[in-house]
Every structure is written in C-alpha cells, then in structure tokens.
Amino acid sequence: MxxxxxxxxxxxxxxLKEGALAPFALALAAAGxxxxxxxxxxxxxxxxxxxxxxxxxxxxxxxxxCGKCAQACxxxxxxxxxxxxxxxxxxxxxxxxxxxxxxxLPCVKACPSGALxxxxxxVEKVRMGTAQIVDREGCLSIRGLRCEVCYRQCPLIxxxxxxxxxxxxxTGEHTIMEPVVHREKCVGxxxxxxxxxxxxxxxxxxxxxxxxxxxxxx
Amino acid sequence: xxxxRRDFIKACAAAAAFAAAGVTTARPEWAEAAEDxxxxxxxxxxxxxxxxxxxxxxxxxxxxxxxxxxxxxVNKGLNCIKGYFLSKALYGKDRLTTPLIRKGNRMxxxxxxxxxxxIAAQYKKAIAEHGPDSVxxxxxxxxxxxxxxxxxxxxxxxxxxxxxxxxxRLCMASAVVAFMNTFGxxxxxxxxxxxxxxxxxxxxxxNMAEAHPVLFxxxxxxKLKHPKVKLIDIATRRTRTTKMADEFIAIKPHGDLAALNxxxxxxxxxxxxxxxxxxxxxxxxxxxxxxxxGLKDKEAxxxxxxxxKNLTFEEYKALMKPYTPQWAQKVSGIPAAKIEELARVxxxxxxxxxxxxxxxxxxxxxxxxxxxxxxxLHLLTGKICKPGENPLSLTGQPSACGTAREVGxxxxxxxxxxxxxxxxxxxxxxxxxxxxxxxxPAKVGLHTVEMFRAIDRGELKCVWIxxxxxxxxxxxxxxxxxxxxxxxxxxxxxxxxxxxxxxLADVVxxxxxxxxxxxxxxxxxxxxxxxxxxxxxxxxxREDVWQLIEFAKRMGHGALFPYPxxxxxxxxxxxxxxxxxxxxxxxxxxxxxxxVRGLRWPVKANGTETRWRYTEAxxxxxxxxxxxxxxxxxxxxxxxxxxxxxxxxxxxxRNYPFWFCTGRLLEHWHTGTMTGRVPELxxxxxxxxxxxxxxxxxxxxxxxxxxxxxxxxxxxxxxTAEIGGRGTPERGSVFTTFFDEKKLxxxxxxxxFDPLSKEPDFKKCAVKVQKA
Numbered sequence: 001m002x003x004x005x006x007x008x009x010x011x012x013x014x015x016l017k018e019g020a021l022a023p024f025a026l027a028l029a030a031a032g033x034x035x036x037x038x039x040x041x042x043x044x045x046x047x048x049x050x051x052x053x054x055x056x057x058x059x060x061x062x063x064x065x066c067g068k069c070a071q072a073c074x075x076x077x078x079x080x081x082x083x084x085x086x087x088x089x090x091x092x093x094x095x096x097x098x099x100x101x102x103x104x105l106p107c108v109k110a111c112p113s114g115a116l117x118x119x120x121x122x123v124e125k126v127r128m129g130t131a132q133i134v135d136r137e138g139c140l141s142i143r144g145l146r147c148e149v150c151y152r153q154c155p156l157i158x159x160x161x162x163x164x165x166x167x168x169x170x171t172g173e174h175t176i177m178e179p180v181v182h183r184e185k186c187v188g189x190x191x192x193x194x195x196x197x198x199x200x201x202x203x204x205x206x207x208x209x210x211x212x213x214x215x216x217x218x
Numbered sequence: 219x220x221x222x223r224r225d226f227i228k229a230c231a232a233a234a235a236f237a238a239a240g241v242t243t244a245r246p247e248w249a250e251a252a253e254d255x256x257x258x259x260x261x262x263x264x265x266x267x268x269x270x271x272x273x274x275x276x277x278x279x280x281x282x283x284x285x286x287x288x289x290x291x292v293n294k295g296l297n298c299i300k301g302y303f304l305s306k307a308l309y310g311k312d313r314l315t316t317p318l319i320r321k322g323n324r325m326x327x328x329x330x331x332x333x334x335x336x337i338a339a340q341y342k343k344a345i346a347e348h349g350p351d352s353v354x355x356x357x358x359x360x361x362x363x364x365x366x367x368x369x370x371x372x373x374x375x376x377x378x379x380x381x382x383x384x385x386x387r388l389c390m391a392s393a394v395v396a397f398m399n400t401f402g403x404x405x406x407x408x409x410x411x412x413x414x415x416x417x418x419x420x421x422x423x424x425n426m427a428e429a430h431p432v433l434f435x436x437x438x439x440x441k442l443k444h445p446k447v448k449l450i451d452i453a454t455r456r457t458r459t460t461k462m463a464d465e466f467i468a469i470k471p472h473g474d475l476a477a478l479n480x481x482x483x484x485x486x487x488x489x490x491x492x493x494x495x496x497x498x499x500x501x502x503x504x505x506x507x508x509x510x511x512g513l514k515d516k517e518a519x520x521x522x523x524x525x526x527k528n529l530t531f532e533e534y535k536a537l538m539k540p541y542t543p544q545w546a547q548k549v550s551g552i553p554a555a556k557i558e559e560l561a562r563v564x565x566x567x568x569x570x571x572x573x574x575x576x577x578x579x580x581x582x583x584x585x586x587x588x589x590x591x592x593x594x595l596h597l598l599t600g601k602i603c604k605p606g607e608n609p610l611s612l613t614g615q616p617s618a619c620g621t622a623r624e625v626g627x628x629x630x631x632x633x634x635x636x637x638x639x640x641x642x643x644x645x646x647x648x649x650x651x652x653x654x655x656x657x658x659p660a661k662v663g664l665h666t667v668e669m670f671r672a673i674d675r676g677e678l679k680c681v682w683i684x685x686x687x688x689x690x691x692x693x694x695x696x697x698x699x700x701x702x703x704x705x706x707x708x709x710x711x712x713x714x715x716x717x718x719x720x721x722l723a724d725v726v727x728x729x730x731x732x733x734x735x736x737x738x739x740x741x742x743x744x745x746x747x748x749x750x751x752x753x754x755x756x757x758x759x760r761e762d763v764w765q766l767i768e769f770a771k772r773m774g775h776g777a778l779f780p781y782p783x784x785x786x787x788x789x790x791x792x793x794x795x796x797x798x799x800x801x802x803x804x805x806x807x808x809x810x811x812x813x814v815r816g817l818r819w820p821v822k823a824n825g826t827e828t829r830w831r832y833t834e835a836x837x838x839x840x841x842x843x844x845x846x847x848x849x850x851x852x853x854x855x856x857x858x859x860x861x862x863x864x865x866x867x868x869x870x871x872r873n874y875p876f877w878f879c880t881g882r883l884l885e886h887w888h889t890g891t892m893t894g895r896v897p898e899l900x901x902x903x904x905x906x907x908x909x910x911x912x913x914x915x916x917x918x919x920x921x922x923x924x925x926x927x928x929x930x931x932x933x934x935x936x937x938t939a940e941i942g943g944r945g946t947p948e949r950g951s952v953f954t955t956f957f958d959e960k961k962l963x964x965x966x967x968x969x970x971f972d973p974l975s976k977e978p979d980f981k982k983c984a985v986k987v988q989k990a
Contacts, residue, residue: 103921145286146298146431149885149902152944155922158461165462167442168435171294173414175438197299197898 046207048092048129048190050078051099052108052120056207063089063115072110075100092128094190094205099128101155101189124156129188129205131161131181139202144168144176150192150203151179160186183209260287260815261749262739263301264360264732265887267613268292268433269741270301271815274733276752281305281733290815292410292745298431300887303896304732310895312715314728315757325726330758330768333725337682338772340708344679345377351661354381354669354678358685359389359615359622362737363746364790365684365762366621368779370633372766375651376775380629380638380663381678385686386615386622387666389577391975392585393611394623399505399521399586400593400857403635403802403850404623407831408572408608409743409818413437415606416570418563420450422474422592423578423981425945427458428884430576430612438462450563452477452552453578454879454981455909455947467560468948471877471982472866473550475584478591479863480546480554481561483538485598490565492600499848500597501855502529504537509973511583511867515671519973529860537860549863564595570607571599576614577881581981586974587861594858603833603846613742614882620740624803625794629663633797635850638662650796651778665976667693667969673709674701682710682769684762685729687889689719693978694969695962696933712762717891718959729762730755736787738811744818744828748811763790802831802839802850866982867970870950874930874984876914877951880963881981883944890957906958907940910987911949915941918987925990928952930983933965936990952987956980 046056050069053059065088070078077097078090090107092099101123108116120126131150133139140147154161161179168174181192181203192203256275263270271290275283284304288295297304317333318325328336344352355373357366361384373382397404413419413436426434441447441462451463452474460466469477485491506525510517529537543554550557564571573596579588589611596602596609613619626633636643639660648655664672670692672678692698702709702722711723714731734755738748755761763786767779781789788808798805798819806821817827822838830836833846840847848856870876885903886893893899908926910918920926922941927934937954947953954963968983 100923102923140299140302144296144435145302146296146435146884147302149299152458152884153902155943157943163461165438165442167439168296171296173436173439174294174296174432175435175442177435177438195902197303197902 046129047081047086048094048188048205050090050092050107050116051101051105051123051126051128051187052111052116052118053128054115054117059115060086060089062113064113065089066112068110068112069107069116072106074102074106078107092190094193095201096194098190098194100191101126101187123187124185126187126189127208128190130183130186130208131188131190131192131203132206133179133181133203134206135200135202138198139179140198142176142178144170144174146177147197148177148179149195149197153191153195155189155191156185156187161192179203184211256282257752259733259750259752260289261733261752262616262741262747262816263297264304264307264616264892265300266430267615267618267742268430269616269739269743269745269747269816270297270432271747272297272301272304274305274752279753281308281753287815292741293432296432296435299885299902300893300899303898306896306898307892308714308731308734310715312895313756313759314714314716314720314726315759316728317758318726320724330760333727334765334768334772337710337725337769341377341680341773344708348679350377350379350659351381351663352678353377353379353680354383354664354682356666356669356681356683356686356688357382357384357627359384359386359613359618360685361617361621361627361762362735362739363617363620363625363794364737364787365766366617366625366627367633367790367794368763368766369684370625370627371651371778372770372775374632374638374658375648375653376770376778377773378657378659380659380661381669382627382663383629383666383669384618384622384627385666385688385691386618387628387977388581388691388980389614389977390580390611390618390623391628391977392580392582392589392972394628395586395975396589396593397611398635399859400590401848401851402856405619405744406608406610406742407603408610409829410436411829412572412606412608412610414440416440416572417444417446417606418448418450418569418571420560420563420571420573421452421459421463422573422575422588423453423469424574424576424612425453425455425457425459425881426574426612427462428944429614429882431884433612434459450560454877454951455945455953457945467552467556470549470551470948471879471951472582472584473552474579474582474588475591475861476541476546476549476863477552477557477560478588478595479538479541479861480543480550480557481564482591482594482598483541484543484558484561485565485595486535486538488561488565490561491598495600496531496598499846499854499856500858501853502531502534502860503527503857504529504860507862507864509584509864511970512667512973512976513867513968513970515675516668521974534858534860541863564599564601570604571596571601572607573609574612576612578981580975580977581979582977583867583970583972583979583982584861584864585972585977585979587859590859590861593856597856597858603830605830605835608830610742616741617739619742619744620738620746624740624798629665632658633794634801634803636797647797650793653778667971667976667978670698670701673707674698676706678707680708680710682712683719683723684712684765687713687717687719687891689722690717690889690959690962691956691964692969693964693967693980694932695964695967697969712765713891714759715891715895717889718962727765728755728757728759729765730759734759735761735763738787738791741816745816746805746811746819747816748808750812763787867979868968868982868984870984874986875950876985876987877947878928878930878966878983878985879947879951879953879981880956880967881953883955883957886955886957888957890959893957894959906937906955906961906963907943908937909940909943909945909947909953911947911951912941913949914987915939918989920987920989927988927990928954928966928985929988930966930968930985932968935961935963935966937961937963952985
C-alpha cells in the first residue's frame with residue numbers, strides 16, 4: 001500500500017494546543033504573504049482547500065492561519081498543514097476524511113479573513129477541485145466489474161458522476177458501467193477518492209480546470 | 219511442469235464443453251495449474267444467489283488471489299465488488315479458531331471434545347425430559363448441499379424431530395410455496411438465458427442493480443444490444459435499477475396485491491389471454507382467505523386440499539370482475555391507465571415478457587399470493603416455458619436453491635420436493651436413509667419465527683445455529699434477543715467470526731468457510747456448482763459437516779453417517795443424488811460437477827443440462843410432440859389461483875406515520891459478518907443510513923447526514939439520514955439496510971408473516987421519524 005497523499009497534517013487539537021506554533025505561522029504568513037518565492041512551494045501538487053477557498057495564488061496571502069474553519073468542521077475533515085510555506089493553512093486529506101458538504105457550510109461561516117469566500121452559500125456551487133479517474137486501466141468498473149462505489153457514494157450522484165453503460169466485448173454479454181465525472185457539477189468534495197476500493201485510489205480530486213470557452217455550441 | 223492460467227482456463231472451458239457433450243475426459247479431478255507458485259482452483263462465489271464462478275489462487279496454504287472465472291457461464295470472468303474481495307472475507311483478524319464455552323459472562327476456550335460432549339449432554343437431557351421436539355437446528359441457505367443433507371438426515375432421520383429450518387425461511391419460503399402450489403415442483407422453469415433472449419422485463423419490487431449485480435449487467439447488455447428491450451421497474455423506492463430502467467412505476471407498499479389483480483382483470487376483460495394455452499394447461503382454484511398475519515404465538519393457518527375450491531374459467535372471470543384498474547389505483551397508487559398499459563404489455567403477443575422479483579414479493583405478509591398472481595399473468599398469456607419468456611424468481615443466497623430448497627432443510631420438507639406430511643415421501647426417504655419409516659415424524663416442525671418464539675416461551679430447550687446470524691436478522695429482534703439473553707435455551711452457534719449471534723451463545727464453535735472445505739452450492743437458475751477444499755481452516759476451526767457428524771456420534775446416531783473420511787463429500791452427495799433421480803430434478807454424478815462450471819438440473823441421461831423445464835424443446839421428461847407439459851402438476855395442469863386483496867398487517871397511522879422498509883446494498887452482504895471484515899468495503903460503506911424522500915426530510919427539518927431516530931411499536935434506533943443518494947423512497951416511506959451489526963434495524967421490524975409460507979414481512983411496518 002502506498003503512502004496516502006497529503007496525510008501528514010497535524011491534528012486540530014495538537015495545533016491548537018501547541019499555541020506557540022500559531023503566532024509563528026501568523027508571522028510567517030504576514031511576512032511572506034504573496035511574495036513570489038512562495039509560489040514554487042505549491043507547484044509540486046494541488047492542495048485540496050475547504051469549500052469556498054479563493055484561488056490558490058491568493059489563498060496563502062488571505063488565510064490568517066487561525067484554524068477556525070477546522071474547529072467548525074463537524075467531521076474533522078479540515079486539517080492544518082504542519083510544514084512548508086502553507087504551514088497552518090487548512091486543507092482536506094480526502095483519502096482520510098473527505099468533505100461531507102454540510103448544507104450550512106460552517107467552515108465558510110467561521111472564516112474571518114475571506115480566504116474562504118463568504119459569498120459561498122450553496123454546496124452545489126462549491127468548487128474545491130474536480131474528481132478525475134486518473135487510472136482508467138486500473139478502474140474496476142471500467143474493467144467490467146460491478147464496483148461503481150465512487151458513483152454510488154457521490155453526494156451529487158447522477159449529476160457530478162453518472163454511469164455510462166456500454167457493451168463489454170470481452171464477455172460478449174455483460175455491460176461495462178463506466179463512472180464519468182462531470183466537471184460542471186463536481187464540487188471536489190473527495191468522497192469518491194475516499195471510497196475508492198483500490199489501494200491507490202484511481203479517482204482523485206485535482207485542480208479544477210477552467211472550462212475553455214469556444215464558439216462550438218452543441 | 220504446470221500450466222499457465224491461460225492454458226488452465228482454456229482446458230477448463232474444453233472440459234466443460236466435453237462434459238456438456240457427455241464425453242468424459244481423463245483429467246485429474248482437482249484440476250490445477252501453477253504460475254508463480256500459485257495454484258488455481260474453481261469455486262462458486264460465497265455471497266449471493268447469482269452463482270458467479272471464481273478462480274481461487276492459493277500459495278503457501280493461503281488464498282492470495284481470487285478473480286472472476288472466464289469459463290464461468292454466469293459471469294464470464296466478472297465479479298461484483300464483494301466478489302473481488304472474496305479472499306479477504308476469510309482473513310479478518312478476529313476469525314474464530316477455537317471452541318468457546320460460556321462460564322457466566324465469560325467465554326472460555328475449550329477443546330472440541332469438551333464442547334461437543336457438552337452439546338450432546340444438553341441435547342440428550344432436553345430430549346429425555348421434554349421429547350425430541352424440544353431441540354432444534356437452525357441452518358442456512360449458505361450451507362453446502364452436503365451440510366444441509368447431513369443436517370436433515372440427523373434431525374429428521376436420527377433425532378426424530380422436524381425442528382430443522384434454514385434462514386431461507388426469511389427469504390425464499392414464499393417463492394417455494396407458490397412454485398409448489400402452482401407447478402407442483404420447486405424452482406424456475408426458465409434460466410438466466412432468458413435475460414439475453416427476452417425483450418420485456420418487469421421488475422416487481424427488486425433492486426437488481428445492487429442485489430444481483432453481475433446478472434443486472436447481463437440484463438442491461440441485452441437492452442444495449444436490442445433497442446426493443448424494455449425494462450419496467452415497479453417499486454416503492456427509486457434505486458440504481460430505476461436509473462437504468464426505461465420506466466419507473468411507483469407503487470404503494472402492499473399495492474402489488476391490488477395492481478396484479480387489476481392487470482389480470484384487464485387481461486380477462488379485453489381477452490388478452492391465450493385461450494388455447496389456458497384450456498390445455500390451466501386449472502383454476504380458490505384457496506383459503508381472511509388469513510391471519512401470524513402476530514399471535516402458535517397462530518395456525520394451513521391451506522389443506524379440503525380448503526381449495528376448483529373453479530371454472532367463467533367462475534374465475536366473475537370473481538375477478540371487481541378488481542378494476544380504478545379500484546387498484548386507489549390501493550396501489552398506480553394510475554388506472556398505467557395498469558391498463560401493463561396489461562397490454564403482458565398481453566402483447568409480439569413481446570417476450572419476463573417478470574423478475576425477489577424480496578419485495580417474498581418478504582410480504584401475502585407473499586405466496588403475490589407470487590401466485592405473477593404466475594397467473596404468465597399462465598393466462600401463455601408466456602412461459604419458452605426461451606426468453608418466463609417468470610424468474612431471483613434468490614439471494616448462494617445455495618438457497620441447492621441446499622434449503624432442493625435438499626429440503628425446512629421444517630416440512632424432505633429432499634427433492636418431498637414433504638414430511640406425506641407417508642409415501644417419508645417411506646422413500648427412510649428407504650434411502652436405511653431407517654424404519656416411522657422414525658421420520660409426520661408432524662411439521664417449528665418454522666423460523668415460531669422456533670425463536672418458542673425459546674421465549676421456554677418450550678425450546680436447545681437450538682444449534684450454523685452458518686447464519688439470526689440474532690441480527692430476525693424480525694422483532696428485541697423479543698428474541700431478550701429471550702436468549704435471559705438464557706431460556708441452550709444456544710450453540712457455529713460461525714467463522716464473532717457475530718451478534720455468537721455473543722448470545724452458550725457454546726461457540728469455529729467453522730471452516732467456503733474453500734476451507736469441499737462443497738456444492740445451487741444457484742437461482744438450478745445450476746449446481748462444486749468446489750474442492752483448497753486451504754486449511756485457521757486454528758482448530760472445522761467444517762459444519764464434521765461438527766454435525768461428531769455430534770451425531772455422541773447422540774448415538776453415528777451409524778447414519780457411514781462415510782469414508784476420504785471422499786466424504788462425494789459419498790454424501792451421491793447418497794443425496796438418489797433422491798433426485800427420475801423426479802425431474804435429476805442431478806449428475808459428483809465427478810461430473812468436479813469438472814464443469816456447474817450444470818442446470820434436471821441433468822439428462824446423456825449428461826447435458828436443461829435450460830428450460832416442461833418443454834419438449836429442452837426437457838427430456840417431456841416427449842416429442844407434447845409441446846409444453848407441466849408433468850409435476852396434478853393432471854399435468856398448473857393452477858391459476860384466485861387471490862383477493864387483503865390489507866397489510868400494520869399500516870401507518872397518526873402515531874407512526876411512515877412506512878419502514880429494509881433491504882440490501884451492493885457493497886455489503888446480509889448481516890455484514892464477512893463483508894464487514896473487508897477494509898475496502900467498510901471504507902466504501904461504513905454504516906447503515908436511513909433514506910428519506912427529500913420533501914419528507916424538509917418537512918421534518920432533517921438534512922443530509924443528520925441523526926434521525928426511527929421508532930416503531932417494537933423498537934427504536936438512531937441512523938444517519940441519506941437524502942438524494944443511491945436510493946429515494948417514495949413520500950411517506952423510509953428505507954434502511956440491515957448489514958450493519960452496530961445498528962440492529964430489525965428491532966424495528968414487525969414479526970408478521972405470510973400465513974402460507976411463514977416468511978416474515980421485512981418490507982413494511984409503521985414507524986415515526988424524528989430528528990435525533
């Protein structure tokens with residue numbers, strides 16, 4: 001089993017307990033916020049932020065590392081980073097505990113800094129990221145097995161993920177029921193990534209790719 | 219040496235083909251191949267009644283891999299997600315490995331001799347003081363055929379009581395009674411091939427997408443290939459099946475009884491029936507009505523031949539007159555126009571119509587009646603016993619058919635459709651068992667619900683539970699759990715893990731599971747599948763057959779089981795097979811099953827299987843030129859029963875305003891004792907939730923993932939709400955699953971049962987729903 005992604009965060013309790021860390025983090029944020037040299041820290045990968053998080057390049061500057069969103073989360077889905085330039089900032093390790101999309105978004109309400117956009121009120125409009133099947137050949141459903149766990153666990157079932165049935169030529173008499181993610185509906189909560197039964201999830205939340213506008217209408 | 223997996227699969231497919239053609243090949247019986255030191259063998263899947271074949275890879279005495287068997291005719295190499303993780307079901311950390319005996323509140327490790335001696339002493343004491351009907355054995359549709367057969371012979375032929383029941387009473391009993399009173403022989407006339415060949419499929423309250431995953435994928439493929447194929451889902455809840463169906467028809471709980479009668483009314487009114495078929499094959503009957511619901515202890519109800527009235531077709535038509543679509547609309551919630559449309563679907567001569575159903579119909583306080591009415595549709599329209607045109611009762615356990623039904627481990631049954639009440643049947647059984655006929659009691663034993671009520675009443679002194687988990691799966695669970703907790707009976711539980719049943723036992727016995735022993739299962743489509751032992755059971759765990767035979771020896775019935783240690787399973791099967799020969803349920807010799815991926819009985823004299831029963835096209839018990847012949851029914855005529863509408867046992871009222879329904883989901887199986895040990899499946903679905911209609915939820919101020927308290931007259935439980943997820947019940951209904959051992963949802967369920975099949979209704983009772 002491979003190591004789980006981004007699962008090295010300190011617990012909220014520990015972070016709050018070790019109070020000495022907080023001023024340090026705040027100082028760091030104040031000192032380094034928005035500076036150019038911070039950017040490469042994020043380049044190696046995407047960090048899944050809580051609902052309503054503003055765009056990544058402004059988030060580090062806006063977040064005051066107060067941990068209030070983590071405190072507000074009833075599922076302890078929100079953790080605080082314990083290293084790197086993002087130290088003290090909130091993130092979600094979906095494979096460990098995904099975001100369960102509380103209808104009243106308590107984490108957003110708790111944010112004092114605007115790092116989580118207060119205008120976010122509807123869970124369907126949240127865009128933390130977008131789920132993607134990153135290993136089609138590994139996906140059990142695409143291999144014809146009746147798995148589709150990601151689809152059935154998806155809080156926006158039949159919207160964010162749909163099943164697209166097609167004939168299975170290998171057996172000649174069964175159906176491949178392929179889970180397909182729809183980026184215009186997927187909120188990036190990570191429930192699918194959490195539920196995937198393979199040791200290394202084949203469906204993961206990644207950065208939302210902006211819809212490219214063109215003149216082709218269908 | 220050693221074959222590659224590919225060669226192995228090829229060779230097996232060839233062997234299957236040869237065996238099917240009646241050619242015997244000189245292959246070693248335990249066909250194997252080695253690749254990277256992994257030895258592969260075949261076995262049917264341990265879980266549901268679909269009967270997928272899997273390849274089991276063994277290395278160093280341990281299962282290292284399982285995969286769908288490409289040569290398996292049912293699944294062709296596929297599995298559902300439970301089947302994918304099959305091996306892990308055996309390797310949970312808390313496997314039971316040694317017998318345990320209760321000392322006060324502690325369970326103390328014991329030797330097999332101590333445990334078995336204690337059980338035998340308790341059974342002997344109870345029999346001496348209270349007679350043989352004070353002891354019981356409660357088994358399972360997950361027993362192998364050999365286990366069920368030994369259990370039946372021991373209880374009915376040895377100890378002399380019919381207190382033997384399988385958990386299949388909770389799942390297939392209604393289907394069994396309807397098969398018997400309609401066709402005179404249990405189990406379907408059709409098979410899975412109908413899913414490929416038909417063009418219209420009506421699902422009566424069955425969530426096939428989750429409960430029969432691989433089969434559903436086969437059905438949908440037919441739909442993808444043929445645009446004419448239509449899938450109509452009639453249910454009280456929108457499910458994953460609904461999503462793939464062409465049409466969803468919402469029906470009120472218990473409304474099926476009204477809707478089916480109204481469809482028949484229209485078929486008769488508009489002369490959509492097949493006159494010639496009806497004249498040749500059908501007799502009309504009316505049974506006993508105003509039936510009770512079994513809520514009182516010892517409430518007896520039987521439909522004896524004296525209660526049955528024969529009707530003419532005209533009399534039957536007259537009786538069906540009042541069941542108009544307008545009347546049914548009120549009772550079932552299906553618009554009258556839709557009922558007319560359904561009647562025309564069934565009556566359409568250009569359509570090959572199949573009906574499919576499982577627990578929605580069987581777990582029903584009038585389950586036998588609903589089964590009868592579905593058969594009526596097919597018998598009146600003549601859409602039966604033809605390829606691609608049949609009613610098919612789906613099963614939920616791997617050997618509900620093979621063991622519970624064919625071997626007959628029910629309180630009233632003997633192998634091959636025989637019953638204890640019939641003297642000739644007892645004589646035949648006694649002859650094969652080598653015992654005097656009077657040894658087998660004619661009195662029907664306690665059915666499942668009564669068996670556990672009898673513990674509460676203090677009438678049943680000893681019960682041995684094997685391979686099932688009744689203290690989670692029975693209805694009105696509080697009553698039976700309290701009875702067990704107050705130690706009203708001596709309870710033995712054989713299982714592979716600690717369960718909600720082992721926690722109440724006086725003796726816990728560690729069992730071998732699946733490929734830790736040799737066995738045979740029988741699936742929905744009459745397919746008998748065999749496997750060999752591939753790995754040893756952990757610790758001191760022993761298979762259930764061994765446990766029963768060792769117990770029999772201590773009870774003085776060892777002579778009934780003179781099987782050699784080597785080849786025991788073959789010997790048991792061959793003895794059982796004698797019951798089936800010449801009955802239309804004929805099985806093949808054991809050696810054949812060792813080679814093939816199962817055969818559908820009746821197996822013909824030339825060794826080939828039968829796909830469609832009762833038709834000259836395929837069934838060798840029907841002579842050429844006879845067309846269709848229901849040779850197991852009296853006078854070769856099947857029964858169309860008049861079955862009126864009668865209300866359910868409990869309906870929502872002011873205090874308990876919601877319907878409550880329970881069922882399955884894809885990731886877990888039954889009470890979750892096996893799938894709950896698979897970390898991946900637990901990660902996927904970790905707990906039971908309660909599904910609500912979004913409007914009901916809004917009205918009650920309940921939001922997704924809120925805690926919700928469900929209360930019935932029998933119990934109360936808190937569950938997490940799931941709104942807009944995989945299933946959405948109709949307004950006024952809530953639904954939950956029963957796999958979660960931390961949530962004993964059956965405490966809510968009513969112990970009303972069908973008066974004919976004695977199968978409890980897990981699908982309907984009245985509850986109140988509150989935000990917790």
